[in-house]
Amino acid sequence: MTTTELPEKLHEIVEDFRAVPDPERLELLLEFSEELPALPERYAGHQDQMEQVIECQTPLFLAVELENAAPDAGPTAESIVRLFVSAPPEAPTSRGFASVLSQSLNGLPAAEVLAVPEDLSTRLGLQKALTPLRLRGMSAMLGRIKRNISDQLADQLAG
Amino acid sequence: MTTESSSSPDSSVHLSADPSPDFSGYAHPEKLVSTQWVADHVLGESHENHQNLVILESNEDTLLYSTGHIPGAIKIDWHTELNDPVSRDFVGPEEFARVLGSKGISRDTTVVFYGDKSNWWAAYALWVFTLYGHADTRLMDGGRDKWIAEGRATTREVPSVTEVDYPVIERDDSTERASREDVLHHFGKPLVDVRSPLEYTGETTHMAGYPQEGTLRGGHIPTAASVPWAKAANEDGTFKSREELEEIYRNEAGIGTSDDVVAYCRIGERSSHTWFVLRHLLGYEKVRNYDGSWTEWGNSVRLPIAVGEERGEAPAGR
Numbered sequence: 001m002t003t004t005e006l007p008e009k010l011h012e013i014v015e016d017f018r019a020v021p022d023p024e025r026l027e028l029l030l031e032f033s034e035e036l037p038a039l040p041e042r043y044a045g046h047q048d049q050m051e052q053v054i055e056c057q058t059p060l061f062l063a064v065e066l067e068n069a070a071p072d073a074g075p076t077a078e079s080i081v082r083l084f085v086s087a088p089p090e091a092p093t094s095r096g097f098a099s100v101l102s103q104s105l106n107g108l109p110a111a112e113v114l115a116v117p118e119d120l121s122t123r124l125g126l127q128k129a130l131t132p133l134r135l136r137g138m139s140a141m142l143g144r145i146k147r148n149i150s151d152q153l154a155d156q157l158a159g
Numbered sequence: 160m161t162t163e164s165s166s167s168p169d170s171s172v173h174l175s176a177d178p179s180p181d182f183s184g185y186a187h188p189e190k191l192v193s194t195q196w197v198a199d200h201v202l203g204e205s206h207e208n209h210q211n212l213v214i215l216e217s218n219e220d221t222l223l224y225s226t227g228h229i230p231g232a233i234k235i236d237w238h239t240e241l242n243d244p245v246s247r248d249f250v251g252p253e254e255f256a257r258v259l260g261s262k263g264i265s266r267d268t269t270v271v272f273y274g275d276k277s278n279w280w281a282a283y284a285l286w287v288f289t290l291y292g293h294a295d296t297r298l299m300d301g302g303r304d305k306w307i308a309e310g311r312a313t314t315r316e317v318p319s320v321t322e323v324d325y326p327v328i329e330r331d332d333s334t335e336r337a338s339r340e341d342v343l344h345h346f347g348k349p350l351v352d353v354r355s356p357l358e359y360t361g362e363t364t365h366m367a368g369y370p371q372e373g374t375l376r377g378g379h380i381p382t383a384a385s386v387p388w389a390k391a392a393n394e395d396g397t398f399k400s401r402e403e404l405e406e407i408y409r410n411e412a413g414i415g416t417s418d419d420v421v422a423y424c425r426i427g428e429r430s431s432h433t434w435f436v437l438r439h440l441l442g443y444e445k446v447r448n449y450d451g452s453w454t455e456w457g458n459s460v461r462l463p464i465a466v467g468e469e470r471g472e473a474p475a476g477r
Contacts, residue, residue, distance in 0.1 A: 022239075030225050058220070090275065092222035130221070131238050 006123075007112050010104035017124045026129050029096035036099040039086050050086070051148060055140030058091035060098065062141065064148040066110060074156040077111035083145065093130065097138040100124070101145065110149050116142065174200075174212060174269045174295070181300075184401035186442025190435075191300050191398070192271055194309055201231040202312065213264050216303065217274040217284040219428075227313035229273070229306060233262050233320065237280050241287050249287055252327045259293075260325040266293070273299035273306070277389075277396040283431040286448055290330045298435065301397040308395065335434070337421045337447035339455055339462070342380065346473035349414045350383035351422040353433045354453065358425070359385040361466040376457045378464040380423065381471035384412045388429040391436045404441055416443050423449035423456070 006014060017025050043049060043063055050061035066079035083106050085098040105113050120142055121127070121135040176182075176189035177196040185191065200212060214232040216224045224234040235241070240258050243250050250258065264270060270288065274281035278298055285296045299306070307313065332338070337345070357363045361377030379385070390407050391399055398404070408414050420437060424430040427450030434448040449456075456462055465471025 026222060027225065030222050033222065033226075089226070090223065091220055092226050093220050096222065129239065 005115070005117065007104065007108055007116065010116065010120075013100055013104050014120075014123050017126070022125075022129045025124070025126055029100075029126070030092055032099040032103070033092040033095035034099075036085065036087065036095050036102060039084055043084050043086070047086070050084070051144060053137070053141050053144055056087075056091075056094050056137040058088060058094050060085065060087045060091070060094050060137075060141070062086075062098070062145065062148075064145055064152070066149065066152055075110065075152050076156070077109065077114075077153065079110045081105060081108055081110055081113050081149065085141075093134055094137060097121075097141055101141060105145070110153065113149060114146055116146070118142070177297075185398075185440040186401075187439040190297055190439040192297050193300055194306050194311060197229060197271060197273075197299050197306075198311060201229060211265070211267065212269045212271065213262060214271045214273070214299075215262070215281075215284065217272055217280040218303070219274070219276050219280050223275055223303070225315065227315055228303075230312055230314045230316070231318050232273075233318060235262070235284055237284055237287075241284065249290065249330065252291075252329055255291055255330070256325040256327045260323050261320070263320040263323055264293075264325060265323050266326055266328075267295070269295045269297065271297045271299055273302045275303050277304070277392050277432070278302040279388075279428045279432050282435045283428045286335065286431040286434055289335055290332060291328050292331060301395055304396050334445075335438075335447055337423075337449040339449070339451050339459065341447065342421060342423075342449055342456070343462075345419070345421050346382060349412075349418050349420045350380055351412065351414070351420060351430075351433060351437075352379045352383040352385050353388040353422055353424045353430050354379075354385075355387055356385060358453070359383075360468055361464075376464055378457070378466040379453075379471070380456055381463055381465040382473050383423075383465075383470060384414070385468075386412050386433070388424065388432045391433065398436065398440060401440065404436060408437065408441060414443075416441070417445075418443070419445045421447050421449050423452040425453045426450070427452050 017028060020028060038044070047061045050063045053060045053062060063084040065082040066075040067082055068075055068079050083102050085102055087095040087098050089095070105116070118139060121138045127135060177192040179193050179196065181193065182188035182191045197214060201214060214229055215235045216228050216232045217235050217237055218224060221236045221238060241249055243254070270293065272281035272285045281298055281302060285298060288296050352359050359379045363377060386407065391404060393399055414420055420443060422430040422433045422437070427448060430448050430452065434446055437443040437446040457464065463474045
């Protein structure tokens with residue numbers, strides 16, 4: 001398996017998961033779930049401002065902001081991605097996925113996030129420990145983040 | 160490990176039933192325990208006297224146990240411990256014996272199940288134990304959510320378990336479990352679809368908020384009555400009273416005690432909940448859970464379906 005095309009932080013996380021046996025991968029995911037940062041004030045209690053990942057088995061909401069190079073410039077492929085995710089504490093698996101994505105993708109340029117491969121959950125080696133349904137939830141989360149970024153970039157071009 | 164017949168062990172060795180008047184109306188009140196009963200037995204004075212009791216947490220989100228659970232409770236993972244991915248079936252007798260033995264469960268142990276999502280997965284695990292003829296299985300009414308809502312103690316400490324020998328017992332799939340062939344021979348007798356109304360009519364193939372599970376067709380098995388599982392549950396996840404359940408299943412759906420009933424859902428977890436209601440709370444004599452459920456039926460070549468609110472006609476020539 002090659003992970004050379006993964007962003008550095010994500011590559012490290014994937015390596016951490018692959019280094020331990022199946023049951024410990026779940027423990028690791030649990031640790032991630034506890035590290036998911038709280039939402040900033042502008043999103044806390046404002047789920048209507050966020051996008052729901054309906055593919056997940058629990059209520060999960062995300063928002064993607066693009067921080068532009070200059071204040072008056074629009075979003076570009078170099079804009080920095082800021083990711084905000086909320087998932088309830090009674091959904092540790094979804095929180096864990098969200099936290100992995102948040103820690104690995106936050107602060108990257110938009111182009112790098114768009115280039116993250118779709119098979120991320122497979123790379124983490126969770127396909128034995130979790131059901132296909134859950135893994136699809138994670139893919140959906142990543143897919144929505146990427147689509148959200150693409151849409152923002154397209155709007156800029158169109159505008 | 161030894162091989163034994165699946166006859167029930169002497170019931171005198173079991174723990175007495177929860178005497179709560181909330182349960183006395185049910186056909187088999189001994190199949191339910193309250194959160195208070197569990198608290199008394201795992202935390203209270205009666206703890207020392209009841210070593211032959213194992214509390215099992217069975218969740219849809221299999222990480223949830225690790226975030227905190229009832230003190231002394233042990234996790235069972237329905238995905239990795241009860242399923243055999245190669246045969247696409249439940250684990251076989253040797254593996255079942257190994258899993259239970261590793262959790263300190265003997266053949267005569269009282270096993271109390273509880274879990275998230277109104278006990279779906281707890282009922283599912285209980286049902287699998289039933290296929291293996293484990294006699295003393297009970298559900299904690301209201302499940303994990305009720306325990307937490309009541310502010311009861313939880314811990315992240317995983318109890319140390321002394322492994323025991325569980326006998327290798329052949330699973331009996333003939334009385335509580337239905338296959339698709341069984342369903343084909345069942346037409347003319349009551350079928351209960353416990354999924355949501357939109358899944359029943361075929362507008363959607365999965366629950367609202369859940370991902371598509373790869374079902375090609377939407378609809379229901381012809382002749383099935385629609386009785387969503389949630390009708391049997393109160394807001395707090397506890398079961399409705401005997402009278403309310405009688406009204407739903409006997410009067411509205413027209414299913415009688417002596418009927419031969421098959422229940423199904425999407426993958427067999429919600430219908431385990433309904434199986435428990437019909438079998439143990441209403442005391443129906445013959446209820447089988449079709450665990451292949453819509454994921455199998457909806458995708459199968461040459462199996463007819465019905466679409467819309469009408470139950471549909473039994474296929475001819477079966």
